[in-house]
Amino acid sequence: MSSVGIEAIGLAVPPTYVDMVDLARARNVEPSKYLEGIGTTRMAVALPDEDTVTLAARAAQAALASAAISPDAIGLLAVGTETGVDHSKPVASYVQSLVGIGRRCRVFETKHACYGGTAALQLALDWIRSGSAAGQKALVICSDIARYGLHTAGEPTQGAGAVAILVSDDPKLVSLEPHKTGIYAHDVHDFWRPLYSKDAFVDGPYSVQCYLDALAGAYQHFRDKNPGVTSDAFAALAYHVPYGKMARKAHRHLRSLDGDPTPDATFDRLVASSLSLCAQVGNIYTGSLYLALTSTLATSPTPLDGQRIGLFSYGSGSCAEFFAGTVTPGAQDRVRALDLPALLDARRQVSIAEYEQVMAERESIDQRPLGAPAGPALRYLGVDANKRVYQPAG
Numbered sequence: 001m002s003s004v005g006i007e008a009i010g011l012a013v014p015p016t017y018v019d020m021v022d023l024a025r026a027r028n029v030e031p032s033k034y035l036e037g038i039g040t041t042r043m044a045v046a047l048p049d050e051d052t053v054t055l056a057a058r059a060a061q062a063a064l065a066s067a068a069i070s071p072d073a074i075g076l077l078a079v080g081t082e083t084g085v086d087h088s089k090p091v092a093s094y095v096q097s098l099v100g101i102g103r104r105c106r107v108f109e110t111k112h113a114c115y116g117g118t119a120a121l122q123l124a125l126d127w128i129r130s131g132s133a134a135g136q137k138a139l140v141i142c143s144d145i146a147r148y149g150l151h152t153a154g155e156p157t158q159g160a161g162a163v164a165i166l167v168s169d170d171p172k173l174v175s176l177e178p179h180k181t182g183i184y185a186h187d188v189h190d191f192w193r194p195l196y197s198k199d200a201f202v203d204g205p206y207s208v209q210c211y212l213d214a215l216a217g218a219y220q221h222f223r224d225k226n227p228g229v230t231s232d233a234f235a236a237l238a239y240h241v242p243y244g245k246m247a248r249k250a251h252r253h254l255r256s257l258d259g260d261p262t263p264d265a266t267f268d269r270l271v272a273s274s275l276s277l278c279a280q281v282g283n284i285y286t287g288s289l290y291l292a293l294t295s296t297l298a299t300s301p302t303p304l305d306g307q308r309i310g311l312f313s314y315g316s317g318s319c320a321e322f323f324a325g326t327v328t329p330g331a332q333d334r335v336r337a338l339d340l341p342a343l344l345d346a347r348r349q350v351s352i353a354e355y356e357q358v359m360a361e362r363e364s365i366d367q368r369p370l371g372a373p374a375g376p377a378l379r380y381l382g383v384d385a386n387k388r389v390y391q392p393a394g
């Protein structure tokens with residue numbers, strides 16, 4: 001079979017955000033800590049009529065529209081998420097009906113913290129490579145609303161958004177290399193969210209160390225399978241981005257493992273573009289790596305046609321994967337045509353008071369009383385007889 005990989009990408013973010021200077025002032029913190037120490041300028045805030053389903057469905061519609069394909073072409077629909085809406089029914093089932101995907105389709109949800117989307121992506125790639133897809137395409141959606149709670153160290157590393165990835169044997173954006181990915185899994189308690197809690201629990205400094213250990217383990221496995229390869233083989237690198245500074249730490253670590261005595265020297269050339277969109281959204285958990293990849297394609301000043309790109313996915317708990325792909329000629333133009341910076345610029349800034357009010361309302365979002373349909377946008381209306389109800393896009 002010819003190459004398999006990413007045919008199109010769709011992004012959905014909430015239409016509202018908090019400015020990190022406002023948040024820093026409200027928390028008596030130097031703004032430079034959030035802007036540079038964390039690396040975020042604007043943090044997406046999901047209003048109570050938005051949830052993991054609406055974000056996923058909007059991203060899916062954007063991906064299908066960008067590829068100009070019918071929902072009938074999809075034979076596998078998987079949503080990677082760690083902020084699902086039901087213990088049994090997958091987010092993917094809601095997306096199936098909201099997007100109009102047919103009944104001859106595998107529909108399911110995958111979970112392993114931020115790695116859940118990558119698990120689904122690797123499954124989808126193998127499904128196509130094996131021939132089981134028989135010409136159909138897969139839609140993998142990474143959708144999450146990251147939440148740590150007010151006044152916690154994790155608060156400035158929240159965010160919300162979804163990235164939908166159309167996977168096929170016509171990879172117009174990036175073809176992904178088979179067989180030779182590097183994997184590392186280790187049972188740790190760095191970040192978790194018990195069933196009774198809306199907020200994630202995290203041992204912040206330990207989670208940073210676990211991420212770096214997993215990067216070393218996955219990268220070593222990748223190098224064992226690809227003898228002689230170092231990160232010099234890549235024209236760009238995209239890491240999982242829980243916050244921008246973490247990607248900087250990751251790159252420093254990776255280059256040190258390669259024996260580079262000046263490991264920061266290549267950061268601007270290889271990594272900086274991956275953070276331009278992430279810095280305006282925050283952590284979107286499963287989608288963060290794919291937002292970083294999208295950001296690279298959308299904003300890198302370097303022509304990447306035919307160049308190799310390295311990708312690192314990390315999910316707390318933990319499972320990680322280092323894998324590689326090749327950028328398809330014309331991919332940067334295709335992603336630039338989506339005008340994602342304009343999508344982010346069109347959002348409304350909310351005050352800290354409104355953000356705190358939204359956080360309080362989201363506490364009981366799973367029992368939200370049913371509201372009346374309003375406007376043309378796809379939205380979460382609330383719960384009727386214990387069933388979530390959505391208004392489809394008009």
Ligand code: HMG
Nearest residue numbers: 030032033037113114153154157204207208211242315316
């Ligand atoms: P903190 O208490 O803000 O840490 O927590 P800090 O006081 O060390 O400050 C952070 C950085 O700001 C430091 O830089 C400071 O020097 C700098 P570093 O030493 O790291 O290079 N700083 C300043 N810079 C400029 N001007 C200033 C200033 N003051 C300080 N005035 C922490 C930070 C990330 C731990 C916290 O936000 C947290 O717990 N976040 C959540 C956990 C997290 O994101 N972990 C990342 C790895 S785990 C992961 O990626 C998985 C995850 O996505 C979940 C999943 O898989 O599902 C989280």
